[in-house]
Amino acid sequence: MNLRASGTLCLVVFLSLGIANPMPPKNDPIVTTSLGKIRGACLKSSTGKDFYAFRGMHYAKPPVNELRFKAPLPVEKWNGILDATKDGPMCPQPTTNLSDVSEDCLRINVYTHNLPSEGTSNVRKPVIVYLHPGGFYAVSGQSWNFAGPLYFMDRDIVLVTLNYRLGTLGFLSTGTAEAPGNAGLKDQVMALKWIQSHIANFGGDPNSITLLGYSAGALSITMHLISPMSRNLFHKAIVMSASTTAQWEVPSNQLDLGQRQARLLNCTDATVKEMVDCLKMRNAVDFGTSLPNMFEFGNGNPVLLFKPVIEPDFGQERFLTADPTKVYQRGDFMRIPIISGITKDEFAFPAISTLTNDTLRYQLDTDFNTWAPINFLYERNTKRSNQISKKLREYYLGDGPLSLEKSLDGLVKLYADSLIGFQTLRFIHLVAQYTKVYQYRFSYQGRYSHTYYPDDKTPYGVVHHDDLLYLLTGPYIAPVFTDKDPERKTVERLTRMWTNFAHTSDPNNPSDEYLRNTHWTPFNTKQEQYLDIGEDLEMKHHLYSDRFNVWDNLFPLH
Incomplete structure (x- = not known):
């Protein structure tokens, strides 16, 4: 590969706000891949280390026109030099900035310290591939948004972030050949194949790929571990706050959801073919803007609206072929090293928004059997679902009417356990029988959070996504932490443990000043060890075992 750049990495201007500025094009690095030449930019990490950034690269053909709802196709070669100096667009989703949204969104970003060049040896670094959260209907891998690389680029790795199709565009599943489902997950597979083919050109090791996923991204990883399409495309996994081993069934289709989308976009749903043909003609942006009307309770329930599906066989390559929990019970998954865990409080926001809204609180209180299965993700309108609802209400909320004062703590725990906790803990218990798993609970309370209550300056516990504030930079939630901030110690600890794991399959490093007093031991089902990541790093046992037993x-398991 040919590299054109300055002899010492990049002499880049670093703004006082902590945002890296690209150098003029004449100083930008250019790499040569089998697809063509790519121009990147030179940036600085949170501590001022130089690194290269290649952003907005296509890893698949734009999924437009007849390719909408279909499995992705490989990107074709190009002539000239591809401009990868800035982020590509987000996939269609609810947003106030529609200029940053496009169906041509299957983009990948690579951040690296070292590029191979003629006359020098290629020292290939471990690669961390980040799969973003967002419930399969929101968020992206953009560097300026919620996937900034500045913390990870303080470490000695290659970082990859990416977009995948969201909402109906990524997860329409009709149970027919027109849209068998899982297109967004197949996008991720295509990205992993792109990484296998090209990451060495960016100084990465294709034989040392760690998947790091959060929420929907974590749920994705637990499917890649069992998918025949993903075999041998990665070698370690960090599964943060979600799993597919949940109380909700993985269906064979979500035709009802497709029909709801069709009605919102004024399409017929008389037949599947007519519906899909009509949806192919609609503006991609409309799928994102119509999303709030797809939910059933409040602004965002059920949180997991779009699900992976066990695809019927229409001759296509199938991403998911069997029930995930049963597959894990059989031990039929990629038995690779895993880190997995949850935050202390997880999903506080829907509990707060429900109890502070008189209408929603009344609906949930007076018709719990109807709304609980929707909000807490289990079967609906059956005798068994009523029994489950009764037990959950008794355990978490007690006998009295719901109120903000008396019910908030219980409802926060009920949302946390139903949406994240149970499925993640069950995943850990299942896979630990076959492979090494490091379990954690993130309990560090910083000054910034994704949920504030009772005022706009007081974080409500340690909620879903709060641990990401110390791994990836997101300017709308928190500043870039420096040595002057109390949060910096947690940035150092998390990024060092996660990158140690990427290097050695072990998050420990007794020679590291931030980790030398910590020995994180793997989980076993007898002691149920976990590392509590708070103000201190402390090994504990039996994480939320009483609550887990209720769900269990x-x-x-059968």
């Missing part, structure tokens, strides 16, 4: 009894 309601949804036993």
